[in-house]
């Protein structure tokens with residue numbers, strides 16, 4: 001499989017009047033096409049910063065990001081960024097929320113509208129087309145946010161703890177749901193999470209970051225027998241706890 | 256749409272009943288206060304010459320309505336208030352957006368805005384007459400100056416508190432600063448803008464009346480000044496009479 005995303009020697013620091021905060025130090029990794037890549041690390045280690053860099057919202061201080069072998073700035077690839085909270089706008093209906101990206105890029109034509117309607121149908125939200133976000137449950141909102149991201153047909157999905165605002169039950173369901181959607185669409189995805197079992201249940205590979213300044217500690221490939229290869233099924237697989245213990249140990253080790 | 260259930264209907268009926276009661280009580284309170292006022296004046300508990308009474312006010316209104324003068328005055332004040340209100344909203348929102356768009360501009364101007372806002376505008380009004388002349392322009396400018404600085408400060412503070420994550424969202428979808436303005440900033444500030452407008456209508460009216468006190472040939476403020484001058488003459492006369500009467504009595 002070819003490499004979709006390549007990160008080399010990435011560094012980033014935040015500057016304030018109080019001082020400099022080194023967030024990321026010499027981060028290098030690569031993500032294959034269609035891979036589900038998960039990043040875990042202690043709180044404040046720079047995970048969100050890493051995604052902001054990948055999405056281009058902030059510029060790296062050092063190092064480079066290549067997409068399909070081309071530097072990020074020159075690449076035409078579309079990045080879909082899903083933030084921690086859904087940020088559906090209360091003053092817009094669900095439909096006009098999910099079409100926000102297309103509207104901004106002035107690509108909201110009849111064709112695109114039909115596409116969006118199809119997606120609403122697929123993800124079970126079609127009867128909420130004209131509802132306000134407040135009328136949806138947490139899981140539905142998250143699905144609407146995913147449609148908003150997918151509507152731009154991104155080549156790479158960047159997910160910053162997209163399930164962390166949900167309660168445990170919903171989180172399992174939506175996590176399963178959304179990762180299955182992403183897998184069936186064969187999208188390349190980079191997911192950030194705090195939750196180790198969530199990481200193991202969806203990942204192809206897991207990258208472990210050290211505490212601040214974030215450095216790559218290890219990258220662990222995750223493979224399961226085919227009969228277990230769905231997020232909820234993975235949780236019941238015999239390998240699951242072995243992976244969990246390995247991750248746990250790596251995270252706790254202070255080199 | 257399906258037929259609403261029985262409990263939903265009950266809920267709506269109850270809610271309507273409640274709203275009706277509130278309306279009735281509001282009306283009754285007004286009638287009660289007016290009646291009390293009238294009664295006190297009739298019974299001589301308050302001096303109806305100073306405090307007037309609802310019946311007298313109504314009489315005066317009917318008299319002024321007869322020759323149409325009251326409508327002229329109300330119309331002029333209303334026109335001036337609306338004109339200044341419109342200007343305050345346009346200038347207020349425009350300036351607040353400009354301040355939001357440029358951090359340096361907002362930091363440079365902030366102390367000046369705070370100072371202008373706390374300046375007593377009624378003290379400024381005589382100057383405005385000198386600058387702009389004794390006309391409607393002065394009155395509108397006076398009213399705008401009363402409301403506009405507070406409006407800019409309030410709106411700018413509100414704009415600055417826009418959720419940074421929502422801005423990130425727009426940027427991650429490829430939006431520019433203009434998209435942030437039209438898709439997040441303005442829509443999310445609608446409640447703020449409306450509540451600010453409510454305050455501004457009142458302030459504009461205050462400003463217009465102050466302006467009319469000083470430089471007008473028509474309008475409610477002019478009427479008030481006119482009445483108080485006439486009144487003070489009459490009042491002095493009456494006091495003289497009463498003193499005379501008292502002197503004769505003893």
Ligand SMILES: Nc1ncnc2c1ncn2[C@@H]1O[C@H](COP(=O)(O)OP(=O)(O)OP(=O)(O)O)[C@@H](O)[C@H]1O
Nearest residue numbers: 014016021023042043044045046047048049050212
């Ligand atoms: N705008 C900023 N200005 C200054 N420092 C910042 C800023 N944003 C983040 N930081 C610092 O950079 C470090 C990394 O932040 P980041 O948000 O990337 O962490 P994170 O791994 O996503 O944390 P969490 O797991 O809590 O979401 C943190 O220690 C934080 O204090």
Ligand SMILES: [Mg+2]
Nearest residue numbers: 047048049160
């Ligand atoms: Mg984070």
